[in-house]
Amino acid sequence: xxWKTFFAMLARDVHVARRNFVVLLLQTFLQPLxxxxxxxxxxxxxxxxxxxxxxxxxxxxxxxSMVFTGVWAVAMPLIAEFQFTREIEDRLxxxxxxxxxxxxxxxxxxxxxxxxGLVVIxxxxxxxxxxxxxxxxxxxxxxxxxxxxxxxxxCGGLALGCSVNQQHIGLMFSMVLTPMIFFGCTYYPxxxxxxxxxxxxxxxxxxxxxxxxxxxxxxxxxxPIPYLPLPAVLVALTAFDALLLAVGLRQFWGxxxx
Amino acid sequence: MVGIRTRDLxxxxxxxxxxxxxxxxxxxxxxxxxxxxxxxxxxxxxxTLDIAPGEVFGLLGPNGAGKSxxxxxxxxxxxxxxxxxxxxxxxxxxxxxQVKRLIGVVAQRPNLxxxxxxxxxxxxxxAYFGLDSxxxxxxxxxxxxxxxxxxxGEQMVRGFSGGMMQRLSIARAMMHDPxxxxxxxxxxxxxxxxxxxxxxxxxxxxxxxxxxxxxxHNMEEADALANRLAIxxxxxxxALGTPAELKASVPGGYLLRLRFGQHSPDLLQQLQSLPGxxxxxxxxxxxxxxxxxxxxxxxxxxxxxxxxxxxxxxxxHISEPSLENLFLHHTGRSLRE
Numbered sequence: 001x002x003w004k005t006f007f008a009m010l011a012r013d014v015h016v017a018r019r020n021f022v023v024l025l026l027q028t029f030l031q032p033l034x035x036x037x038x039x040x041x042x043x044x045x046x047x048x049x050x051x052x053x054x055x056x057x058x059x060x061x062x063x064x065s066m067v068f069t070g071v072w073a074v075a076m077p078l079i080a081e082f083q084f085t086r087e088i089e090d091r092l093x094x095x096x097x098x099x100x101x102x103x104x105x106x107x108x109x110x111x112x113x114x115x116x117g118l119v120v121i122x123x124x125x126x127x128x129x130x131x132x133x134x135x136x137x138x139x140x141x142x143x144x145x146x147x148x149x150x151x152x153x154x155c156g157g158l159a160l161g162c163s164v165n166q167q168h169i170g171l172m173f174s175m176v177l178t179p180m181i182f183f184g185c186t187y188y189p190x191x192x193x194x195x196x197x198x199x200x201x202x203x204x205x206x207x208x209x210x211x212x213x214x215x216x217x218x219x220x221x222x223x224p225i226p227y228l229p230l231p232a233v234l235v236a237l238t239a240f241d242a243l244l245l246a247v248g249l250r251q252f253w254g255x256x257x258x
Numbered sequence: 259m260v261g262i263r264t265r266d267l268x269x270x271x272x273x274x275x276x277x278x279x280x281x282x283x284x285x286x287x288x289x290x291x292x293x294x295x296x297x298x299x300x301x302x303x304x305x306t307l308d309i310a311p312g313e314v315f316g317l318l319g320p321n322g323a324g325k326s327x328x329x330x331x332x333x334x335x336x337x338x339x340x341x342x343x344x345x346x347x348x349x350x351x352x353x354x355x356q357v358k359r360l361i362g363v364v365a366q367r368p369n370l371x372x373x374x375x376x377x378x379x380x381x382x383x384x385a386y387f388g389l390d391s392x393x394x395x396x397x398x399x400x401x402x403x404x405x406x407x408x409x410x411g412e413q414m415v416r417g418f419s420g421g422m423m424q425r426l427s428i429a430r431a432m433m434h435d436p437x438x439x440x441x442x443x444x445x446x447x448x449x450x451x452x453x454x455x456x457x458x459x460x461x462x463x464x465x466x467x468x469x470x471x472x473x474x475h476n477m478e479e480a481d482a483l484a485n486r487l488a489i490x491x492x493x494x495x496x497a498l499g500t501p502a503e504l505k506a507s508v509p510g511g512y513l514l515r516l517r518f519g520q521h522s523p524d525l526l527q528q529l530q531s532l533p534g535x536x537x538x539x540x541x542x543x544x545x546x547x548x549x550x551x552x553x554x555x556x557x558x559x560x561x562x563x564x565x566x567x568x569x570x571x572x573x574x575h576i577s578e579p580s581l582e583n584l585f586l587h588h589t590g591r592s593l594r595e
Contacts, residue, residue, distance in 0.1 A: 002355065008385035015382075016373040086369035090430070093333065094386035095359045258271070258336045 005096040006104055013108035017073070028069050028116050032061045033123060039187070040128045054132040058124050059215035060186035063149060065120040067208060070113035070153025071160060071177065074105050078161030079169060082255045092256050102158055102252040106245065109154030110147075117146055121219075134219050141230065145214040148237035152207055155241055158248030162255050184208025189216060191225045207240040259311030259467050260346035260360055260437040262332060268340035269302040269327050269493075301327040303493035304341070309471060309486075314464050316484030317473040318585070324493035325473035326366060329442050332471070333363045345438055359387070362436035366443045368423040370415045376426055377402065377411040380433050387434035401429040404459065421452045428456065432463065439463060441472040445479055457482055477582050489585060496588050504584050512553040513577040516560065517545040519570030525563060532559045553578065 017024060040057050043049040081088035091101050125132055136142045164172045183203045185193075190213050193200035203209050214233035302324045309315040317325045330336030331343055334354045343350040345357045371379050377398055384394035402408045405425040415423060424444070431439060441460070445453040460483055464470050474480050480487055481501045489497040489504070497504055505511060518525070521544045529538050534551035541547050550556055553576040564571045 002388070004388045005386050008382060008388075011385065012371075012374075012382045015378070019373070085372055086365065086367060087371050087373075089335070089363075089365060089369045090371060090383060091386065092335065093358055093361075093363055095355050095388075096386075097355060256335075258273075258330060 001100065002096045005094050006100055009091055009094070009101065009104045010108055013104070014111075017108070017112060024069075024112075027072070028065055029120060029123060032065050032068075032120060033127060036061055036124045036127050040124070040132075044131075051131050054128045055134070055220045056189055056216065057187065058121070058128065058132060058134060059219045060184075060188075060212045061124050062117050062120050062215050062219075063184070063208060063211040064181055064186050066113040066117040066146075066149050067153040067156070067180075067211065068177070069116035070109045070150060071157040073112040074109035074154050074157025075161030075164070075172070076169075078105065078158070078252075078255075079164055079166055082162070083166045088256075098253065098256050099249055101256075102162075102249055106151070106154045106158055106248070109157050110150045113150035113153045114146065117150065136219065138218065142218040144234060145211075145218050145230075145237070148234065148241060149211040149215065151241045152211060152237055152244065155244035155248055156207070159244045159251060162248060162251035180206055180208050185212045189213070189225055190228050207237065207244075210236040210240070260469055261311040261313070262307065262309035262315070262343075262345055262438060262469065262471060264305055264307045264328070264332070264341065264343045266341040267302050267305040267328070267331060267338055267343055269300075269324075269331065269336060270339045271299040271301055272297075301493055302331075302338075305490065305493060305495055306341075307488060307495065309469060311469055312464070312467050314460070314470045314472070314483050314485045316480040316487040317471065317490055318475065318477065318480045318487050319473075319490040320475055320585075323490045325475075325490065326442055327493075328490075329363075329440050329471070329473060333361055333440055334358060359434075360437045361440060362431035362434065362438070363440045364424075364427050364431045364442060364444060366446070368420070368427050370418075370423055370426060370430070372414070372416050375412050375414055376407055376418075379415065379426065379430055383430050383433045389434065397433060397435075401432060405429045406455070421448050424448060425452065425456070428459070436468070438469045438471065441470065443474060444472055445474075445476065453479075477580055477585075481580075489588060491585075491588070497584065505580065507584065511578075512550050514548040514550065514553065514556060514560075515541070515545065515573075515575040515577070516548060516571065517543075517573040518564065519572055520544055522567055522569045525567045525569050528563050528567070529560065532556060532563070 036057065039049065040054045044051060044053060078088070088101070092098055094101075121134065125134060160172055160176065183199075184206050185203065186208065190200065190203070190209060193203065210228065210233045213228040214230065214237060217227045217230050217233065305324065305328060307315075307328075317328060319325055327336055331338050332345065332350055334350055334357055338351065345360050348356045348360070350357050371382070374382065380398035380401060381394050384397060385391075389397065399408075402411050405428070407422065407425060407429065410418070410422065415426060418426065424447075428441070428444065431441075439460075444460070445456055448456065457479070460470060460472070470483075472479075472483060484501060486498070486500055487504060488495050497507070499507070523540075526538050526540055526546055529535060529546065529548060532550075534556065535548060536551070537549040539547045539549075548556075548560075557574055560574070561571050
């Protein structure tokens with residue numbers, strides 16, 4: 001394995017992300033933070049939502065920001081570079097096995113998702129306070145869950161970016177990401193679906209459910225209502241990460257070699 | 259110095275071929291009664307090449323002849339259906355990383371990194387190939403200079419003209435000083451001045467002992483650069499040799515296109531007897547195509563035969579021996595078709 005090449009590619013992605021920092025910032029945070037403001041502040045203060053909703057919302061917003069960032073950071077460049085600009089050819093011709101180019105993309109996407117997740121906590125906290133409770137009782141569990149969520153978003157980005165045609169980008173957002181977010185227990189805890197027993201089972205195929213519930217479990221450990229058990233969350237996220245990475249690498253190979 | 263070998267290389271696309279590798283012929287007709295799920299496009303049909311170390315080798319052929327597929331296979335980007343290919347002693351498909359270290363590739367269509375400036379493109383490319391930062395900076399500087407891009411170094415390439423992108427693509431391919439350089443249609447769409455600059459740089463690079471494989475359907479370019487040429491059509495090698503050898507292999511070599519005031523079969527018969535004339539073909543209306551060993555010196559004889567026959571000679575056009583004539587001779591089709 002040629003680590004020099006690998007880290008040079010990572011340096012390139014960091015360089016480009018830094019150059020586009022403001023754009024990335026607006027793209028990632030504007031919508032979730034507006035959501036936080038309206039639902040967490042306006043609706044709560046006006047009495048339509050209970051105060052406890054603030055603490056439930058924050059981990060969900062963190063999950064959305066991370067998934068959106070990771071998918072965007074990996075999928076969008078891949079779609080453009082494989083189909084339109086062919087920019088990726090330079091990296092495919094670098095002296096390294098082709099699959100490692102994909103692994104590098106996943107690592108860069110994971111880092112961006114992690115940063116997005118860690119930045120959105122204080123930002124949302126500022127908008128929501130007072131009344132929001134965020135505590136990290138087990139830093140190790142929190143780190144594990146956050147890392148698995150970040151990895152899931154980047155692997156998902158790889159699988160989508162190598163499967164979606166350029167003309168179907170809009171469809172990718174409306175048919176894949178939007179339902180994932182709405183049925184991903186991001187704006188409500190999984191137990192809120194108790195009165196919809198079938199839906200409650202069906203949403204378990206959505207990896208974002210485990211991301212939101214996992215973050216909720218580690219950030220708001222004394223819930224007024226129960227969450228999905230953490231061990232189940234860790235197992236499910238690990239399985240989704242592995243599956244999406246395998247699918248993504250296979251698709252990447254198919255795109256890279258004729 | 260590193261050479262290139264292919265043995266009986268075959269490539270059949272079952273999905274649409276990549277850009278620049280069109281394959282030839284219509285997809286095999288689908289018969290609905292038989293189960294034939296995918297149309298097959300044969301792009302290479304047993305191509306064998308031996309390119310010596312340090313040689314400038316040209317692949318000449320019309321669009322869809324298999325040129326880009328050959329380059330794709332030799333640069334690890336296309337998986338051959340059959341046969342084998344080596345760069346130096348390395349099997350291209352089995353030892354991809356070693357092969358990628360030896361080669362530099364300029365694709366048919368610019369594929370520069372749009373998120374970077376011209377200088378950054380060179381610097382990061384150098385980093386991918388493990389050059390240390392000082393070596394990268396020095397090499398990038400000299401390449402920007404050589405390709406007349408020094409004042410554009412800090413600009414994003416998004417706004418570059420086609421010619422500038424092509425120059426930068428070639429500079430990038432040379433950044434890690436590869437032993438073998440692949441140029442797929444290097445001067446397509448370039449203005450004459452840039453084309454000459456590129457030719458000069460390509461020759462210069464070759465003089466440092468590097469092997470160069472270029473594909474083109476421009477015979478002028480093949481003539482100007484290549485030590486040897488393979489003419490390929492329908493994925494097969496149909497002629498191989500130096501440009502001079504290949505041109506000499508066309509019977510006669512010279513083509514005189516004549517136009518007369520009126521049609522006269524007797525005159526065409528008499529033209530056949532002029533010294534050096536190999537073949538006379540009547541063309542449309544009152545003209546004739548005359549293939550011969552020499553060009554201008556025949557005109558006096560043609561004019562006197564015409565005047566003796568009472569036929570006015572209205573127009574003469576002489577084509578010198580060319581690869582175009584050669585291609586026409588081998589395939590019955592023009593290179594530009």
